[in-house]
Amino acid sequence: MSRTQPASYSPVHIVLHWSIAALILFQLVFGDSIGDLGRALRNGGTPDTATAFMGNAHIWVGIAILVLTVIRLLIVILRGVPAPVPGSKLQHLAAKAVHGLLYLLMIVVPITGLAAWFGGIRAAGEIHEFSKPAFIILITLHVVGALYHQFVLKDRSLSRMVSSKA
Numbered sequence: 459m460s461r462t463q464p465a466s467y468s469p470v471h472i473v474l475h476w477s478i479a480a481l482i483l484f485q486l487v488f489g490d491s492i493g494d495l496g497r498a499l500r501n502g503g504t505p506d507t508a509t510a511f512m513g514n515a516h517i518w519v520g521i522a523i524l525v526l527t528v529i530r531l532l533i534v535i536l537r538g539v540p541a542p543v544p545g546s547k548l549q550h551l552a553a554k555a556v557h558g559l560l561y562l563l564m565i566v567v568p569i570t571g572l573a574a575w576f577g578g579i580r581a582a583g584e585i586h587e588f589s590k591p592a593f594i595i596l597i598t599l600h601v602v603g604a605l606y607h608q609f610v611l612k613d614r615s616l617s618r619m620v621s622s623k624a
């Protein structure tokens with residue numbers, strides 16, 4: 459199947475990028491909430507409203523990330539993404555590796571969370587807990603790279619993830 463490479467990210471792709479990023483930040487900041495809910499349930503008590511709400515939010519926001527990421531990957535496969543901004547082979551490889559690892563986490567982390575919570579699979583829980591440092595390292599590299607491209611190299615890399623007309 460031959461497909462022409464698009465000149466820009468589609469508006470849907472851009473909205474998905476920023477929505478998923480916001481949901482992941484929520485999970486990283488409030489990740490402890492589901493631990494509090496688990497402890498309250500294990501102690502046989504009834505969790506208070508705030509603990510129950512935030513614990514359930516962790517589950518539903520995590521599922522939303524998984525579903526939205528699958529939709530985004532389908533868009534990547536069916537429509538493609540624009541060619542990378544000009545740069546060395548090494549820069550392209552580094553960007554590709556960071557993007558690939560971010561996608562991997564966006565799929566593996568919610569699945570291991572579901573397996574730990576609903577399936578009681580201990581190993582899945584251990585992998586899931588590793589998600590926090592892994593995400594923080596990758597997001598930091600990604601953001602530093604994006605800002606470097608936009609403000610030092612001035613190649614409008616960030617602009618094209620803000621508007622499909624950039």
Ligand code: HEM
Pocket residue numbers: 482485486489490492493494496516517518519520521523563564567568569570571572573574575576583586587589590593
């Ligand atoms: C991309 C989506 C998700 C992210 C980024 C995420 C992130 C986190 C973080 C940062 C923690 C705290 C880890 C720590 O430092 O102790 C955590 C714990 C946990 N999450 Fe998630 N999570 C996601 C999705 C889910 C989903 C869908 C579930 C399903 C129920 C889930 C279940 C859990 C469980 C069971 C824990 C361990 C609580 C404990 O015993 O301490 N997560 N998650």
Ligand code: HEM
Pocket residue numbers: 475478479480482483534539542543557558560561597600601604605615616617618619
């Ligand atoms: C949890 C946070 C984030 C995740 C998981 C994430 C993930 C990704 C992924 C996988 C791509 C590859 C292209 C695609 O398929 O969409 C991408 C592109 C991009 N991201 Fe992020 N991102 C996050 C946050 C940010 C932030 C905060 C910025 C801004 C500083 C940013 C700026 C960009 C830019 C500019 C591109 C396009 C690069 C290009 O093709 O020129 N991202 N992001």
